[in-house]
Amino acid sequence: MAIHETNPNFMNGVPELLILRLLQEREMYGYEIVQAIHSGSQAVIAVGEGVVYPVLHGLEQDGALKSRRKTVNGRSRIYYSLTPAGGQRLAALSSTWSNLAGAIHKMLAGAQA
Amino acid sequence: MAIHETNPNFMNGVPELLILRLLQEREMYGYEIVQAIHSGSQAVIAVGEGVVYPVLHGLEQDGALKSRRKTVNGRSRIYYSLTPAGGQRLAALSSTWSNLAGAIHKMLAGAQA
DNA sequence: CTTGATACCTTGAACCGCGAGGTATAATAG
DNA sequence: CTATTATACCTCGCGGTTCAAGGTATCAAG
Numbered sequence: 001m002a003i004h005e006t007n008p009n010f011m012n013g014v015p016e017l018l019i020l021r022l023l024q025e026r027e028m029y030g031y032e033i034v035q036a037i038h039s040g041s042q043a044v045i046a047v048g049e050g051v052v053y054p055v056l057h058g059l060e061q062d063g064a065l066k067s068r069r070k071t072v073n074g075r076s077r078i079y080y081s082l083t084p085a086g087g088q089r090l091a092a093l094s095s096t097w098s099n100l101a102g103a104i105h106k107m108l109a110g111a112q113a
Numbered sequence: 114m115a116i117h118e119t120n121p122n123f124m125n126g127v128p129e130l131l132i133l134r135l136l137q138e139r140e141m142y143g144y145e146i147v148q149a150i151h152s153g154s155q156a157v158i159a160v161g162e163g164v165v166y167p168v169l170h171g172l173e174q175d176g177a178l179k180s181r182r183k184t185v186n187g188r189s190r191i192y193y194s195l196t197p198a199g200g201q202r203l204a205a206l207s208s209t210w211s212n213l214a215g216a217i218h219k220m221l222a223g224a225q226a
Numbered sequence: 227c228t229t230g231a232t233a234c235c236t237t238g239a240a241c242c243g244c245g246a247g248g249t250a251t252a253a254t255a256g
Numbered sequence: 257c258t259a260t261t262a263t264a265c266c267t268c269g270c271g272g273t274t275c276a277a278g279g280t281a282t283c284a285a286g
């Protein structure tokens with residue numbers, strides 16, 4: 001039989017997923033994203049800056065995000081926004097997540113298939 | 114403000130969750146669990162033996178599972194079953210998961226809270 | 227008698243989230 | 257005026273986990 005086929009990174013990448021999703025709505029900067037995830041999830045999810053910044057850099061390097069400096073109130077911020085590639089990445093990740101979450105939910109609910 | 118509070122291991126531990134859930138129904142052995150996850154999830158999730166066995170051992174060492182040898186058709190199997198502690202662990206993990214999945218789903222659906 | 231399925235196991239690499247720590251500026255409090 | 261808090265960026269190292277690959281052994285089938 002042999003079970004091959006690998007999980008596309010399984011449960012990893014939730015921060016990445018949420019960041020992409022937030023940036024789909026509007027451009028945001030790192031510090032803002034940290035709080036948006038916290039408040040937007042009713043404090044269920046808390047990712048620190050030590051998670052967000054590296055993800056942001058990685059995504060930009062992959063061409064999923066682009067950034068621009070902007071100074072507001074004497075504060076220098078780096079705003080990130082989605083590129084087309086980022087949009088596709090979001091769509092793919094999002095679909096994978098739904099798939100996975102659905103499967104887990106079924107098994108938890110009483111999958112004795 | 115400061116955002117403290119740590120995520121109880123976020124998206125990790127899905128294999129552990131599913132294993133506990135399966136063993137809640139009936140006692141099973143490692144090799145069987147690998148296939149049960151595969152088929153029970155319509156092949157969405159595939160965890161290898163290299164994942165299952167260590168988790169099994171860890172859970173037993175934590176007192177969440179107990180095991181007994183059993184020989185069937187000349188084949189030696191190690192059947193695992195849930196202890197009360199394991200039941201509690203399942204309940205906790207399960208609730209954490211639902212919480213998290215719910216939060217993510219909301220944010221994906223259009224949480225601009 | 228050799229292949230494939232069953233059944234157990236460990237090891238090493240890789241990844242990722244996390245906390246801690248570091249810098250700097252603006253606003254607020256004492 | 258000065259000290260603390262909030263804003264805003266960043267990196268490093270630890271630890272936990274998944275994963276592929278490989279190792280052993282038995283049994284059934286071709």
